Amino acid sequence: MSHPTDTAATPRRATDVGGGWVERWGDIVIPVFLLGLLLPVRGIEFLVPAMSLPINTLACVGLVAVAVWAPSRWPAASPAVLLSATALVGWLVARTVLEQGLGELRRTVNILTLFLVAGVIASGRVHVRSLTRGIGIGLVAGLIIGVALLPRSSYVGRLTGVLGDPNAAGYVLATLGFAAAQSLTTRRTRLVLWAVVAVGIALTVSRTSMFAFAVATLWVWLAPRMRRLGSLALLGGTSALYLWLNGLAEARNWFTARDGSDTLREELAAVERRMVDQAGWWGDGLGTAVTEIRGTTLFFHNSYRAMQVEGGLIALGLLLLLLGALFWMVHQLPPQDRPVWAEGAIIAALICSFNxxxxxTSPPLAVAIGLYLAYHGAVRERSRGERPVRGLSASA
Known part of the structure; x- marks a missing residue:
């Protein structure tokens, strides 16, 4: 007789959330594992009806299709997180339909998919061990392919390949690397994955990714010892450090070989600022954060400015509410139970989003948020199960 929770997303022994959910929750679920393998693949797209989508977005669609039939094990997030996330996605989609009808189908499908995949992971519908094992192996495989292709890379001496261009590869490695490390059970295996990711990011020569990786590492090491004010001070201090290091690198010509790309980035930043000023409160809808420079169509490098152009100050405000609600949840758990590696994954992604x-609005951050909320939910569920029932004595 089958167990009521036997689904493609969760194996038979997945019902125990007391202590073992994160580390030993059942066997590997093959569909979830295989979809996890594809999540780091950002550099290849497939043509589907009316649009092309990256493989990792299609993997998110697959995860939603597999997991939507599984039971929810706990609330996906706090009410503040749920409300702000729903309002943000709803506003972006509504604004896009109002301005463009169904003309921007790709970005609309992408936003809705990311919202759903974060939700099914966060609510415990996805078998986390299978997912993170797939992500970890996919990262290592993508890194090996990238190293093999280095002699033929269109970015001389920099890692590319299935993970995307060097900056995208650094973002994928930093975000999904820390997210996958959370489910590993020993310090040694986490350090091995950390070292592999560090090598990969170094090969991208992406300044933003390297800094994001360093800050996420500091967070994993220091954050459990800090309260909310200390955590804010750490994030603020590292932001100031980044600005100082960036200025020092320019003054000392540490990246002289990239003067051309840096000049293009400065031109693009000027256009971004001008379009942000024009976006106002409402924004212009999804897919409008692009411009043409030197005859080439470029998307915004600053994801926060892209968000503001697409959804206006309303979208930016809702995003800040969402991030604030996530940060508030961080300190609701005892330090020893906090999923600090998953927290580091989110921080790395948010830093990468500046450049x-x-x-x-891409799968690595959505998956990282989903995994963080899933670990948070598992700890809350375990604590609820350990809480004594009122009116019963220990000897009853």
């Missing part, structure tokens, strides 16, 4: 286009 790597559409990082805020």
């Amino acid at each position: 790597i286009g559409f990082s805020l």
